[in-house]
Amino acid sequence: MKQMKILAISHACVVDEYRSKFEMMTNDQNIDLKLMVPERSIEGFPVINPVPVISKSYSIVKEQTFFSKKIYMHFYPFLPFSFFRDNFDLIYIEEEPWSLAATEIIFLNQLNKNKVPVVFFTWQNLINPWKSSSLKKIFYRHIEQITLSKFNAAIAGSVEAAHVLRKKRFKGLIRVIPQFGIDPNRFQRLPVQNMADKLILKKPVIGFIGRLIPEKGIFILLEAFRKIKQECSLLVIGNGASAVDFKRYISKHGLGNKIHWIPSV
Structure with a gap:
């Protein structure tokens, strides 16, 4: 054949x-x-x-x-x-x-x-x-x-x-047919006790995982996070074309001590 x-x-x-x-x-x-x-x-x-x-x-x-x-x-x-x-x-x-x-x-x-x-x-x-x-x-x-x-x-x-x-x-x-999933046998949840303490994050912790581009809503999230009055932290994991604008926004609004950014894992 x-x-x-x-x-x-x-x-x-x-x-x-x-x-x-x-x-x-x-x-x-x-x-x-x-x-x-x-x-x-x-x-x-x-x-x-x-x-x-x-x-x-x-x-x-x-x-x-x-x-x-x-x-x-x-x-x-x-x-x-x-x-x-x-x-x-x-x-x-x-x-x-x-x-x-x-x-x-x-x-x-x-x-x-x-x-x-x-x-x-x-x-x-x-x-x-x-x-x-x-x-x-x-x-x-x-x-x-x-x-x-x-x-x-x-x-x-x-x-x-x-x-x-x-x-x-x-x-x-x-x-x-949903695409781009992950193999659960390869990617498994690991114990994360005290992870917030290790990263010096104040609870509660809000998380974002994705590319740093406007289409993913990262800047909408930043706007919303900036308006939160109570003590909390934002953990961002990802990189992308808007990384420079992302860092500029954090600096402009003085959010450096509340946002922890990990470009890749």
């Missing part, structure tokens, strides 16, 4: 835990999978260094990206060489449909004589995730309308995300 050649593209899969699903897929001898990830960091995501050697049927490729400071604006300038050379049977991209990376895939597939099915993954559960008066909204919405008309299928991270796709008139197949 001929192997199915799959190209998967994902900026998030620079994190090894997120790649486990692809490793499981390639246990099937009938699948030949190439995973493409950014060569440079995308909005706080790390880079793979060195690239692990998996097997003949599963390879990870680091590709150069342009506009790598923004998740939705980055794309792969040298992707066309691999796209037209390797004759893939299926393309799977873990980028939102309004991203330039998704647009690039759709554009290349339209140029391809033998068009292949293209599947994308989305978490987006808002109809309008952009500011209503911004030019960015017009740009992203136009791109999204084009790509949604060309994608063959979608994997939604939640039922809400699937409903949003239908409201946006996506006519392809949709399956709800």
Whole structure:
């Protein structure tokens, strides 16, 4: 039986835990999978260094990206060489449909004589995730309308995300399969007695884990935390493109003795 050649593209899969699903897929001898990830960091995501050697049927490729400071604006300038050379049977991209990376895939597939099915993954559960008066909204919405008309299928991270796709008139197949979880056998809760004391945190402790970007609500949290009158602490774990603004906010409002920041764990 001929192997199915799959190209998967994902900026998030620079994190090894997120790649486990692809490793499981390639246990099937009938699948030949190439995973493409950014060569440079995308909005706080790390880079793979060195690239692990998996097997003949599963390879990870680091590709150069342009506009790598923004998740939705980055794309792969040298992707066309691999796209037209390797004759893939299926393309799977873990980028939102309004991203330039998704647009690039759709554009290349339209140029391809033998068009292949293209599947994308989305978490987006808002109809309008952009500011209503911004030019960015017009740009992203136009791109999204084009790509949604060309994608063959979608994997939604939640039922809400699937409903949003239908409201946006996506006519392809949709399956709800939450992604980017963790292996509970690998990540287990450990005893944390006296952790607040070790970090010199005043109880109660409010926690935030995630990338430091506006979309994750970190600055809304800071505004709310600043208004709390009672004694408490904020523990922030994460890094990202807004780390400088995050530190500037803490300094400006004199919150340094109430906020403990751990960039990564």
